[in-house]
Amino acid sequence: MQPAPEHIAQALAPATSVVETVAETEPPATANAPAVTAAPASVAQSVAAERPVRPKAEARLYGTRTLGQWIRLVVLLGVGAVAAAAILVLAARGVTTLPGVPEFLARYPGEYSPPAAAESGFPWWAQWAHFMNIFMMVLIIRSGYQVRTQQKPPAFWTPKRGGKKISINLWLHQSLDILWLVNGLIFVMLLFTSGHWMRIIPTSWEVFPNALSALLQYMTLDWPVETGWVNYNSLQQLMYFLVVFIAAPLSAITGVRMSEFWPKNAKTLNKIYPVEVARAVHFPTMLFFVLFILIHVFLVFSTGALRNLNHMFGGTDVVNWVGFWLFAAAIAITVAGWYAARPIVLAPIAKLFGQVSSR
Numbered sequence: 001m002q003p004a005p006e007h008i009a010q011a012l013a014p015a016t017s018v019v020e021t022v023a024e025t026e027p028p029a030t031a032n033a034p035a036v037t038a039a040p041a042s043v044a045q046s047v048a049a050e051r052p053v054r055p056k057a058e059a060r061l062y063g064t065r066t067l068g069q070w071i072r073l074v075v076l077l078g079v080g081a082v083a084a085a086a087i088l089v090l091a092a093r094g095v096t097t098l099p100g101v102p103e104f105l106a107r108y109p110g111e112y113s114p115p116a117a118a119e120s121g122f123p124w125w126a127q128w129a130h131f132m133n134i135f136m137m138v139l140i141i142r143s144g145y146q147v148r149t150q151q152k153p154p155a156f157w158t159p160k161r162g163g164k165k166i167s168i169n170l171w172l173h174q175s176l177d178i179l180w181l182v183n184g185l186i187f188v189m190l191l192f193t194s195g196h197w198m199r200i201i202p203t204s205w206e207v208f209p210n211a212l213s214a215l216l217q218y219m220t221l222d223w224p225v226e227t228g229w230v231n232y233n234s235l236q237q238l239m240y241f242l243v244v245f246i247a248a249p250l251s252a253i254t255g256v257r258m259s260e261f262w263p264k265n266a267k268t269l270n271k272i273y274p275v276e277v278a279r280a281v282h283f284p285t286m287l288f289f290v291l292f293i294l295i296h297v298f299l300v301f302s303t304g305a306l307r308n309l310n311h312m313f314g315g316t317d318v319v320n321w322v323g324f325w326l327f328a329a330a331i332a333i334t335v336a337g338w339y340a341a342r343p344i345v346l347a348p349i350a351k352l353f354g355q356v357s358s359r
C-alpha cells in the first residue's frame with residue numbers, strides 16, 4: 001500500500017501515540033551506540049502494534065539523515081561552535097591583561113613597516129591571476145574530491161600516446177593543474193619583476209611577533225586595522241606566503257608523484273619518495289586550501305567588503321559597488337564552470353588529447 005501523505009495520515013489517526021512521537025524524535029542510531037536507541041524503538045513498536053495500523057509516510061533521507069536530524073545536528077554544532085568561540089574570545093581577552101602583554105601589543109601592533117620600495121595597490125596582472133586562481137581552484141578541489149570519492153566515474157580518458165586509462169575527473173584535475181601551475185608561475189615571475197613581492201614575502205623577522213599579535217587581536221574580536229591597499233598585517237602576510245610558496249608547490253610535487261608524469265623506473269628516487277607519502281600529504285594540503293579560503297573570504301567580507309573587493313577585483317582603493325559587481329561576475333563565471341564540468345562538455349575537449357570511453 002502506498003503511504004498516505006502525512007497530513008491525511010494524521011487526520012485519519014488523530015490519537016497519535018506519545019510513544020510513537022518520542023520514537024520518531026529519537027536521535028539517529030550511531031554505529032557505536034545501537035543498543036541505546038534500539039530499546040525505545042522496539043517498545044514503541046510493540047505498543048503501536050496494538051493499535052490500528054497507521055500508514056506512516058517514510059521520512060525522506062537526505063544523504064544519511066532525515067531533514068529533522070540534519071537540522072538538529074546543524075543547530076547542535078552551531079551552538080557548540082558559538083560556545084567554543086566565546087570561550088576562546090574570553091581566554092584571549094584574559095591573556096591581554098597578563099603582565100607584559102599590553103607592552104608586547106604596543107611594541108608589535110600586528111604589522112611592521114614595509115620596505116620603502118614596496119608598491120601599494122594591486123596591479124592588473126595580480127587581479128587577473130587571482131581571478132584565474134579562484135576559477136581553477138574551485139574546479140581542482142571539486143575534481144580532486146571526485147577522484148577520491150567517485151566509485152563509478154561517468155567516463156574515462158586514455159592518452160593519445162598510449163598509457164594508463166584514467167577517469168575523466170582525474171583528466172580534468174590534471175589538465176587544470178597544468179593551467180593553474182602556469183598561472184601561478186606567471187604570477188610569481190611578475191611578483192619578482194615588480195615590487196609586489198615585498199607585500200606577500202616577509203622582509204623582517206618582526207613578522208613573527210607581529211603575526212602573534214595580530215592573531216591575539218583577531219581572537220579578542222578587537223581586530224587589527226585594515227590597511228591592505230598599502231600593507232598586509234603580519235598574519236595575513238604569512239598566510240599568503242604560505243599559500244603561494246608552500247601549499248601550492250606542495251600540492252604540485254605530491255600530485256605529480258601520483259600522476260603518470262612521474263618516472264616509474266627511477267628506483268632510488270621512488271624509494272626516497274614513496275607514492276604513499278605523496279598520497280598522505282596531497283589530501284591534507286587540499287584541506288588546508290579549503291580552510292584558508294573559508295577564513296580568507298570571511299575576512300574579506302567582514303573587514304570592509306566593498307573596499308576590499310575594489311582592491312582585488314577593481315584595482316582601486318575606494319568604497320563603491322564596482323569591485324563588488326566585478327567579483328559577482330567572477331563568481332558567476334566560476335559557477336558556470338562548475339556546471340559545465342560534466343562529460344557532455346568535457347568529453348569533446350578531452351578527445352582532442354586522447355580517447356574518451358564510457359568504460
Ligand code: HEM
Nearest residue numbers: 126133134137199228229240243293297300308309311312
Ligand atoms: C571568493 C573568493 C575570493 C575573494 C573574494 C578574495 C578576495 C581577496 C582580496 C579582496 C584580496 C586583497 C586583500 C586586501 O586588500 O586586504 C585578496 C588577496 C589574496 N588572495 Fe584572495 N580572494 C578569494 C579567493 C582566493 C583563493 C581561492 C586564493 C588562493 C587559494 C586566494 C589567495 C589570495 C592571495 C595569495 C592574496 C594576496 C595577493 C596579492 O597581494 O597579490 N584568494 N583576495
Ligand code: HEM
Nearest residue numbers: 140141144145147148177251252255256258259283286289
Ligand atoms: C600540480 C598540481 C597537482 C597535481 C599534478 C595533482 C595530481 C593529482 C593526482 C594524480 C591525483 C590522483 C591520485 C590518485 O589516483 O589516488 C590527485 C588527487 C587529488 N587532488 Fe590533486 N593534483 C594537484 C593539485 C591539487 C590541488 C591544488 C588540490 C586542492 C587544493 C588537489 C586536490 C586533490 C584531491 C582532494 C585529490 C584526491 C586525493 C585522494 O584520493 O586522497 N590537487 N591529484
